[in-house]
Amino acid sequence: MNTMISTATMDTSPSVPLSTQLPKKVRVVTDAFRIAVTLPGGSPPTKKAIKEALRERGLKLSLLADVEAAWRELVEARKNAERNRLVRRFGRMPCRSNNHNRTSRLVLFEGTVQERLRDIRRNIVLRTYLRTYATSRRWGSEQVELVTSPTLVGVSQYQTNHRSGQWIGTSTHTVISAPENWRIRVPAELKVCDGMMTLDASPMDTPRDDVTVWQAKWIFQGRGFSVRAVDGFIAAHDGQYYHADTMAAAITGVARKARIAKQTPRDKHGARVKALRKRVAACPDRTVTKQDAYAVGACRYGVESWCNAVGLGDHESATLAEVLDGYIKHPAPEARQVILAATWDALPPPPKLNPKENSHES
Known part of the structure; x- marks a missing residue:
């Protein structure tokens, strides 16, 4: 059975809440989590507190068990989030102190310094x-x-x-x-x-x-x-x-x-890629080899490592379109210089100023 809901059949007017338009199972879980979020996270909430929260929202008391389960899931998720944060910061999970006095903030870590x-x-x-x-x-x-x-x-x-x-x-x-x-x-x-x-x-x-x-x-x-x-x-x-x-x-x-x-002009990466696309579009079938990369000053280890990283390691030659795709994935400056050297004649040179106009402006 397909549980997807078409947005065309749903009433999006502000007067009708979105939760009443969802299937019953989804609505029950959503309401239970909404109630569980409002409950305190220190100790397990009492059934009396859950029933009062359900009455305030106008929900059925039969959701009591769902709210308790949702509360336990939220507490477990918060513990995992705190644990992951400590692991990213310290590299390992610190052990808890055996001192149950809440006024003490001493925390002991596992292992030696x-x-x-x-x-x-x-x-x-x-x-x-x-x-x-x-x-x-x-x-x-x-x-x-x-x-x-x-x-x-x-x-x-x-x-x-x-x-x-x-x-x-x-x-x-x-x-x-x-x-x-x-x-x-x-x-x-x-x-x-x-x-x-x-x-x-x-x-x-x-x-x-x-x-x-x-x-x-x-x-x-x-x-x-x-x-x-x-x-x-x-x-x-x-x-x-x-x-x-x-x-x-x-x-x-x-x-x-x-x-x-x-001798290579430097500009921002976005403008750089845009200019390279224009050059490659003028001659997309032109091919280059590793010798072209060596000619612009790239070292052998850098060229082979870059080719393997972008999936061109087993190619004897590659088209400029393939090199440009690899440059977008792994923007090595040597790859850009290879494209510029191979397309030096792809675009017409800029127009030269008329000597008379140049002397008039000066």
């Missing part, structure tokens, strides 16, 4: 990972291990089989091994750099004073939910970053990337 600090550090790393990479949150799992040795830093994955009805699938479980002092060891600008999370970074001396280089280890996005740790160097110059296997390649790449970035 060191254990709670380690939980907070794990949650910081885990939240950064979940914001950066695609995960199978329903079937898989992600956990963080804090290590003290740089040789143990990395990421590992294993798969298990699960059954959903009559289908059998695989669940991906990820274990992230991060330094215990990851929050202060990795600079803020490197925590998520070019769409990749940095697990470890050590500053290095460079032959150029205007370029900063770190020997680092970052997480590379593979196909699907697969990830792996990569050792290399990250160079920073003029607000641009470049990942490479060697220090020399990182310095050369970031200098070229910064030089190309200065």
